[in-house]
Structures are given as C-alpha cells and as structure tokens.
Amino acid sequence: MSGAVRSVEDVEALLARSHYVGDREIATAIFLALRLHRPLLVEGHAGVGKTEIAKTLAAALDTELIRLQCYEGLDVSTALYEWNYAKQILRIRMEEQSSQSAVEKEALIFSEPYLLARPLLQALRHASASPVLLIDEIDRADEEFEAFLLEVLSEYQVTIPELGSISAKHLPYVVLTSNRIRELSDALKRRCLYLWIDYPSFEKELAIIHARLPETEESLAGQICRFMEALREIELDKRPGIAETLDWGRALCELNGTSLTPEVIRSTLGVVVKSKRDIEHVQGALPGLLQRAVIE
Amino acid sequence: MTPMADHHDISIARRDENLVNAVVAFCRLLLERGVKLHADASQTVMCALAEIDITQQQDFRNALLVALLQRPEDRPLFMYLFNAFWLVAPSRSRRPIENALGLLGRPLDTKGSLQRSNDEDQKSQSQGTLKRGSGSAVEAEPESGAFDAVHAANRGKHISTIDDSTDQQMAELERLARHLGPLLATRRSRRRVADRRGNFPDPHKMLRSSLRYGGVPVELQRTSRRVTRTRLVVLCDVSRSMDEYASLFLQFAAAVIRRPWKVEVFLFATELRRVTRSWMHQSWTELKRMVPDCGGGTQIGACVTNFVHDYGNALLGMRTIVVILSDGLETGDPAQLASAMEQLRRRSHAVVWLNPLLHLDGYEPRAAGIAAALKYVDLFAPAHDIASLWELLRELRMLAGRGRGSLMRQLARLASNDFGGHRLAGVSGS
Known part of the structure; x- marks a missing residue:
C-alpha cells in the first residue's frame, strides 16, 4: 500500500484529499513512518489532531483502522486476546460423554474458534492489507503495558502459549498518541519516530476551518481564528485546541452567528473553555480579546 | 519556526560518507548540549534520509526532527543547533564537520546562556516578576523584618546538626532513603x-x-x-536565605533519587530547574558543586506556577505528593503563590511544606508568602535534622495511605478557619 506513496508530496496530497490540514513536517513524519515501517509516536496538547492523523491515514490508504484506547489497568486480555471462557466451558460439557482424551479436549477448546481477538491481535492477523493500528493515549496505560507493547512493535509478532507465535501477515502501520501525562519509556520511544504537534498558526487554523466547516462565513472564520490565537496567549488551566475551535465554529453556525459579539461569546464560552476558573479569566479579558478578533 | 534562507545549501549532500560523518557529528553535538537522543539515533536518521530528497532543506530538517527528537522541550534548542550546524553560509564555507567540532569545543556556559534565551522566548509572561530585585521585595512584605530578626537570632543554631556531611550522617540518610520506598507503597493499582x-x-x-x-x-x-507507589515530587528552595538549611535535605533528596522510587527533584530560587536525571548518577560531593548559587530573593509563586504549567501534566495527579522545602520568604507576589498553591493542591494527592525554620524559637509563619500558602498545605513540618526527617517519613506514610475524601474535608475545614497553632506537626487526622 505504501508503494503508492513515493514522496512527501504524495502524502500531502493524500492528507488534502481527506481534508486533513497538516504542514510539511506532519507530512514528512507520516511519509517516513510509512516508508520505514516504524511506529509513529504523536505527542501534543489535547485537541490538536493527534488521533485524527491515524483516522486520516486509514481513510487515505483505504484500509481498516483498528483502535486500541489505553487506560490504566489495560492488560493483555483486553489488548491482545482472551479465551472465550463461557464457550469453552459449554464445549467441555458437550464433550463430557465423548471418548476423547484430555489432551484432545484441551486442543479442541484452545483453538481458533474459542479465541477472542482484541485490537492488537486483530491488527497482526489482518488478512487482506496492512491496517492502521491506533494506540490512543498510550501514556494512560501503565509501564508494564508499555513493556509488553515493545515486543509487539519491534517484532510484529505475539505469542499465545496455547497456539504458538502469531506473526503479522501484513505489517500494520502503527500510530501511537500521547498527551504527556507521564513520560514514556526510552525503550518505546527508541522504536518510534516522533512527531510533536503544536497549536496551529493562524493560517493553518483558518485552513482547517475552511476544510472542516465549509459553511462558516469567511469573516466569521477569520474572527474565530484570531480570537483563538489571542485566547491561547492568556494564561489558562487548559488552553483550547483545534477540536474546541471546530466545536465553537459549529456552535456559532448553529446559532446563525455572522460576527463575534460579547453576548454570543458569553453564551457559547462553555464550548471553548471548560473550567470555572478559565471562564472567569476569559470573561475578564473579553474586551481585549474581542478587539483583537474583530479589528483588521 | 526559524525561517531559513534558500541560498543556504546543504553542502554535504554530495557524498554519502560525508553525510554519515556529519550526521554522527550532529548527534554528538545535540547530545553534548543536553538534547535527549536514542543510542541508535544516527542510524535511524540515515534510514530516514535514504527515503527523502535531502536537497530539499525543509524536508531534510523535518526528517532529522522526526527521527531524532523525543521531547518537545528540546525543540527550540534543536532548531538553533540545526541552523548553526547545517546552514553555514557558503561564503564562510567551513565544512559542517569542522563546524561541529568547533561547536563541540566551546565551554558549557554557552549552553547555559543559549538555553536561557530560548526559555525567555517561551515564558515571556514570567519575565516581569523574574526581573524584580530583592530590594523592592522588602517593601512589599512588611513582616519580613521581623522574620529576618528571628532568622538572625537563631543563626548558627543548626550548624552542629547539618553542616558537615560525615559518613555517619550519609549512612543515616541512605537508611532513610531506603525506608521511604516501602512507606509510599500503599496505593492499590x-x-x-x-x-x-x-x-x-x-x-x-x-x-x-x-x-x-x-x-x-x-x-x-x-x-x-x-x-503501587505514590510519586513524590520535591521542590527545594536553594535561595540564599536557605543555603544553610537546604543542604541536609538536598543530601537526603540525592540519596532518594538513586533509589528506584518514583521521586522527582526540582531546585528553585528565581527559576525552576529539574535535576532528577542529572543527579541520578552523581555522588554528593559532585552534586554540592552543582547546586547553583542563587543570590537575590525567592520567587516561590512564579516557580510553583511554572512547575504546574510545564510539568503538571506529567507529574501531578492523584498519586503524587508534593514536598516543598522553603522558608517561605517570598519576594514575588503572595497572591500568585496562593493561586499556584491552590492549583498544586487541587492536582495532587497531598502537599507538604517543610520549613527548616520551624523549630527555631519565636518563629511564626507570618510572612505574607507562607501565610498565603499554608491554607493549601496538608502538612507543615520542620526538616532541620535527621530526627525530623524520620518524623517526615512517618507523616508521608499517613498521607500516602489516606483517601482523598477525608483530605477534602480537612481542606474545607482549613480554609474556613485558622490552623490552631502554627507548629502543627501534621494536619492529617487519620
């Protein structure tokens, strides 16, 4: 599949076709991840489009996206595989009267039909083409899981004691995302290419609004972007990302807004900033912010 | 992003061998300047460069970025070094490798100033407070006169217990550090x-x-x-008013870092510095020289704010206990300290404030800074000798094992009235 991608420009074209607005750096990172078949570790603030990269990639390559959402306590049975216990027990009951030996029975119930493939195994066993495997918010999983992941990511192979090793038929393209809740281990980082996505520039954000919310009026889009740019400069507990910008744009369109006014902003502020402290903060700074957004 | 002039040419692209040498030299340069790299970084780079058109300068740089960098903090430094290394104007055309060797040879203080200038770009908001001298601070804080008096009257009192790091004391600190881990292992994963x-x-x-x-x-x-273990984050004040008191605690912190407990150590005075990694493999005698000599006042508020901003996501959380060692003599804005402490409190399991002056006669935490901060502190305790450190360990165990519910109730109670005497050995009621 990566055969179709021969240069960074190809990746840019792919992204553009899927309405993902990325800069040259993002395109280069994706290109290298595809060509070198290395996992791509994407870090950045919440809501800057990390997860979106994997989704776009899957859509652009026309392949399946397999997603593993990480959380604390995530373990092998939810990430890789699990035996279908209920089905196994039923089968044992059914076989009670049969003349099979214990060894045969064991081989029977520890076989493919009783295996529940979880995302990692699904990605490795994908039959038709290389899927995109998204390991989302890897920083939320604990260190033990990271260590386990290393084996999978370096060899693209896992071992199930009852069945033996399973190696990937088509190497999946792996995208890992992290919010930097904790520092990832060096060993994991070493196997990955690293991409840091920052908050977008004004031009990039505007392009994103155009691509994602084409119904937004030109003047309003500019105002939104300038407002967000100014908003990210003041000190907030949680600075809004692109996701918030798009939500806000959508909200303003629903309200048939054509221009930012203090009333409109006040009534929709909860879409953009999401803590009491921040809301108070923004309301205090509103005249200045608005001036920057509307002038020009 | 640094704009780059197009006439600059990546002159080493001509021959492969040169490219390899240059990449290796560049990696060495990055490492020397404190950028974190993998062991096989240059190999990854070569694989990446094989895939792209290296005559495209921007792609070339992006490929290096993607293959080499591991932390966003390193980005500004990387950009600077990239420009310095690869983008030599043809007129001055020294070959990149010689160029690199030139950069490698320079003494370390260049690095310090380099990083600082990058930091300043990013943290312009804190500049205003950072530039204020300690002179204006005295005016800002009427109580500090009385504070200094207590300080002066008791000067020398502690010296017998702290000053020299005898073998016996070191052994005792090692013992303390060893005990800390199991004490913190109280959380259920x-x-x-x-x-x-x-x-x-x-x-x-x-x-x-x-x-x-x-x-x-x-x-x-x-x-x-x-x-599992509770994480411990230590913020240690190394400003001049503290330098006689901090040494014992720093020694303790150094001993703790070498153990596999989850401990992070930061030093601060007017700015914050993370020292966990650089301390990991050093002995105390080497470390003693590395503690920066920070004259001037203490910007506790600004430093704690910076900490919450820059490291909060990675280090704070409901399994983190924050320990601050400081005399609370804030020269910045007490209101900023209060708001920083509130954030710290909200985002951690517990906050401990150690004040080495607490055991001194006549000391009361009345300075504006510390009075503002105390509201958000779960434990306010002395840390002037080994015995008080043992006491601290006991208290830490209580804090680590305690649920957050009782904590919030106590916080509410604390916020609503006074502390019932300032020398509370602990506010914990469990």
Missing part, C-alpha cells in the same frame, strides 16, 4: 496479580486448572489488586 487470598476470581487460571477435573472448576483461583 487497577492491575491484578495472582493472589491466593485475593478478592477477585481469576477466570483464566480457573479454566486452566479445571481441565484437570474434566471441566469442573474445583479450585477457586483469585487475584487481588497490586500495590
């Missing part, structure tokens, strides 16, 4: 481990063992939740 006396069934294991009995689950196999 979501992760399960096999345990005969556990509370949860283990279906996987049960099915396996049931095969022995023809599918009848005879033995109940159990798991329980594993116990």
